[in-house]
Amino acid sequence: MFEFIQKNKRLAQVVLVLMVIPFAFFGLESYTRSIGGKDAVATVDGVGISQREFSDELRLQQERLRTAFGRGIDAEALDTPETRRALLDTLLSRRLLADAALRAPLTVSDSTLRETIAAIPAFQAEGAFSKPNYEALLRAQNMTPQMFESRMRYDMSLSQLTRAIVETAIVSRSVDERLAALQAQRREVSEALVAAQPFLAQVRLTEARLRAYYDANPVEFRIAERVRAEYLVLSAETLGRQDALSDAEVRAAYEARSAQYRVEEQRRASHILVKTREQADKLAAEARKSPARFAELATKHSQDSGSAQKGGDLGFFGRGMMVPAFEQAAFSQKEGDIGSPVQSDFGWHVIRVTGIQAAKARPFGEVRAELAADLGRQKGSRQFAESAEAFSNMVYEQSDSLKPAAERFKLALQTSGWITRAPAAEAGVLANAKLLGALFAADSIKMKRNTDAVEVAANILVAARVLEHQPQAQRKFEEVRAAIEENLRAAEAARLAQKAGAAKLAALQKGADEGISWGAPKAVSRRSPQAVPAGALRQIMSAHPGRLPAYVGADRGTEGYMLYRVGRVLEAEPRPEPQRLAELERARQLAGTLQLESYVASLRARADIEIHTANLEKKP
Numbered sequence: 001m002f003e004f005i006q007k008n009k010r011l012a013q014v015v016l017v018l019m020v021i022p023f024a025f026f027g028l029e030s031y032t033r034s035i036g037g038k039d040a041v042a043t044v045d046g047v048g049i050s051q052r053e054f055s056d057e058l059r060l061q062q063e064r065l066r067t068a069f070g071r072g073i074d075a076e077a078l079d080t081p082e083t084r085r086a087l088l089d090t091l092l093s094r095r096l097l098a099d100a101a102l103r104a105p106l107t108v109s110d111s112t113l114r115e116t117i118a119a120i121p122a123f124q125a126e127g128a129f130s131k132p133n134y135e136a137l138l139r140a141q142n143m144t145p146q147m148f149e150s151r152m153r154y155d156m157s158l159s160q161l162t163r164a165i166v167e168t169a170i171v172s173r174s175v176d177e178r179l180a181a182l183q184a185q186r187r188e189v190s191e192a193l194v195a196a197q198p199f200l201a202q203v204r205l206t207e208a209r210l211r212a213y214y215d216a217n218p219v220e221f222r223i224a225e226r227v228r229a230e231y232l233v234l235s236a237e238t239l240g241r242q243d244a245l246s247d248a249e250v251r252a253a254y255e256a257r258s259a260q261y262r263v264e265e266q267r268r269a270s271h272i273l274v275k276t277r278e279q280a281d282k283l284a285a286e287a288r289k290s291p292a293r294f295a296e297l298a299t300k301h302s303q304d305s306g307s308a309q310k311g312g313d314l315g316f317f318g319r320g321m322m323v324p325a326f327e328q329a330a331f332s333q334k335e336g337d338i339g340s341p342v343q344s345d346f347g348w349h350v351i352r353v354t355g356i357q358a359a360k361a362r363p364f365g366e367v368r369a370e371l372a373a374d375l376g377r378q379k380g381s382r383q384f385a386e387s388a389e390a391f392s393n394m395v396y397e398q399s400d401s402l403k404p405a406a407e408r409f410k411l412a413l414q415t416s417g418w419i420t421r422a423p424a425a426e427a428g429v430l431a432n433a434k435l436l437g438a439l440f441a442a443d444s445i446k447m448k449r450n451t452d453a454v455e456v457a458a459n460i461l462v463a464a465r466v467l468e469h470q471p472q473a474q475r476k477f478e479e480v481r482a483a484i485e486e487n488l489r490a491a492e493a494a495r496l497a498q499k500a501g502a503a504k505l506a507a508l509q510k511g512a513d514e515g516i517s518w519g520a521p522k523a524v525s526r527r528s529p530q531a532v533p534a535g536a537l538r539q540i541m542s543a544h545p546g547r548l549p550a551y552v553g554a555d556r557g558t559e560g561y562m563l564y565r566v567g568r569v570l571e572a573e574p575r576p577e578p579q580r581l582a583e584l585e586r587a588r589q590l591a592g593t594l595q596l597e598s599y600v601a602s603l604r605a606r607a608d609i610e611i612h613t614a615n616l617e618k619k620p
Contacts (some may be wrong), residue, residue: 041616044086045608049614052443057096058087063458084616086149096266096603097158106157113153125378126256133378140385140459141409165599166592180583184572186525187540189532189564190518194501196560199456199493210484221480224420225472228437231464232402232411233429234391234453240380242410250372254364257371261362265321268355269330270312272349273304280341280348287338287350294338294352303347368543384459392453395463399449402465415467430464432456438464445469496556501561505553508563518565536564545569 040048118129127131138148214221223448254261272287272294274280285303285384287294295311302308319327326349329342333353341348387409394405406413421440423431430436438444438451444466453461526532529537536554543550543566550566 001595017078018270039615040612042092042609042611044092044099048094049091051618054088054616057091058084061087077088081096081617088611088616092604092609093600095162096600096607098154100603101154101158101161103444104161106160108153109154113149113156116156117152120383121374122378122381124518126253127260133382135322136382136385140381140388145550159161165596169588169591169595175587179587181572182450183230183526183583185541186528186570186572187543188524188567188570189524189540190521190523190564191515191565192518193556193559194504194563196490196493196497196558199496199500200489203489203492203495205485205488205492208479210488211477213484213488214343214480221475223470223473223475224422225440226470227439227445227466228418228468229416229430229466230402231414231416231430232395232406232409233414233460234384234387234409234411234461234463235437236377236380236384236459238380238389238411239377239383239409240378241382243379245375245379247374250368250375251364253371253375254367261367263360263362264320265331265359266316266357267330267353268316269314270298270310270315270352270354271296271304271307271326272302273307274301274350275303275347277341277343277348280350284341284350286337287352291336291338291352293581309572312352313354381459388453388461391461391463395450395453402450402463405463411592416464418470429456429460429462432462435462439466490558494560497560500555501563505551505563510564516563521567523570532564536562540564540566556567 023131039051041051041054042049098239107243117123117134123134125127126426135145138145156545223378223391236259270440272280272283273285279301283297287297295313298312299308300495302312307314317330321327323331323346325342325344329339329351330353333339333351335356336354338350338352341350341388343349391405391409394408395402398404402413405411419427419436419439421436423436425431427436430439431455435451435454435456443449444451450463450467451463453463456462504516507514508516522530524532524537524540525535526541532540533556536552539552541552543552548566548568552564552566554562554564556562
């Protein structure tokens with residue numbers, strides 16, 4: 001227990017931060033922006049969510065995807081009617097929470113707001129808040145300090161409301177234990193595949209059927225319109241690299257941020273956790289007589305099962321990572337000492353300090369690369385804010401070539417392969433719906449003019465120009481006949497295998513012996529499915545324990561049909577204390593999320609909500 005709390009204190013802090021993230025940049029200004037305007041995608045009690053607000057949030061969502069999964073992800077391809085409706089539901093929930101927060105007496109003081117903004121690393125220079133950085137970065141996001149501070153104040157108030165709801169959720173320990181046991185319960189399963197391959201010999205396809213498939217699916221055999229393009233990328237990262245930092249600049253920043261690179265004193269300790277003072281005194285006396293037996297005593301007597309397995313070892317820790325009584329004792333003892341037992345909420349601890357690492361500063365050579373990269377990003381962001389407008393104007397005004405802009409901003413002129421209108425990962429930074437729309441516009445194709453500079457991500461502008469164009473074309477039947485035949489034969493063989501597999505399953509379920517050769521048994525569970533598909537796993541885990549063996553089946557596509565024999569139930573093994581506590585914490589988080597969802601549902605039930613589908617589906 002004690003070891004788990006020590007190692008997961010940071011996780012608990014991160015969880016609280018994550019609860020605030022969804023509300024970032026959703027401020028009072030956006031809340032009052034639209035009062036049921038004609039462009040509203042929805043209204044809540046007469047107050048509208050405008051198309052601009054929706055588009056801004058969609059852009060932020062796509063940028064978060066790129067940050068999480070890399071620039072190659074085709075975020076725009078996820079802009080579907082389903083994802084738009086899901087995003088709107090999120091905005092509606094935020095709007096309802098916003099209204100509730102306005103009515104609640106939740107305030108943020110000026111001093112708290114100032115401290116919060118000053119602590120944001122992006123607004124700092126040499127370890128301290130920098131007003132020029134602050135204003136430049138806000139300008140790059142088309143925001144004024146007043147707008148940003150209003151949003152920050154409002155977001156902080158809103159986070160108070162959500163935390164108040166989430167953190168009051170109560171989880172029943174018995175329910176948690178039962179759920180954990182079901183999650184860890186295993187079933188012994190054997191598999192047998194009714195393969196599609198042997199059925200290929202039975203498949204007969206006529207020329208008419210191949211031709212009919214070709215005629216019925218023309219889009220499948222269409223070569224999309226495509227272009228090759230040259231392009232320029234103006235980014236904060238590129239600009240930051242152009243003006244290399246000197247050693248003197250980096251070292252000056254290192255000196256200014258010295259506190260950031262200081263590693264405080266660390267202690268390593270082992271402990272024995274027991275319930276009573278009497279037990280603790282007895283074990284402490286025994287350990288002092290024979291210090292070499294401390295690990296043996298911890299393994300035998302400690303009630304902290306996680307550390308007991310390691311002879312009581314808790315590893316290295318700094319100040320603030322342990323409960324106060326434990327920390328005070330550990331940091332007051334000498335290395336090798338076994339101190340007097342100390343009491344905490346968990347019980348009585350017998351502590352032995354086994355290692356001391358003195359406080360030290362990370363050397364300049366160790367942090368130089370990361371510090372230079374951080375300074376470069378800051379410098380690049382400032383330069384991008386200053387250069388973006390000039391870059392956009394130049395590619396527009398000198399629209400017959402990108403070379404002037406390349407020379408002016410010292411950028412490499414890059415060339416793409418063949419790309420289509422549909423955003424695809426291989427198109428790189430060109431995989432942006434707005435930029436591709438501009439590239440495939442008639443003026444770009446016929447006149448070979450530059451596109452406008454398009455912001456494809458935060459602090460990244462791209463301008464492109466068509467080099468070569470190929471119109472849409474249809475592949476001839478003779479070109480694709482072999483591929484059609486192969487695909488139809490595989491599909492028909494799979495259908496026959498699935499039919500045969502379903503018949504075998506029905507016979508097995510009636511008690512017949514089909515003479516099936518089953519594979520070696522393996523243990524599967526909800527947590528460890530062992531490559532069993534989700535649909536089949538649900539059937540396996542739902543099989544009645546008193547009616548085994550049980551048989552289930554699942555379609556495996558062109559592979560065939562898989563039969564599963566459920567032989568026996570393997571109950572969950574006892575869980576170590578750290579794992580049990582981690583599961584309880586996850587259950588609490590889930591309960592908090594469900595409580596917040598229930599609260600929002602109650603707000604929705606009382607609100608007058610109207611959705612304007614035409615505006616919601618309208619794209620810029």
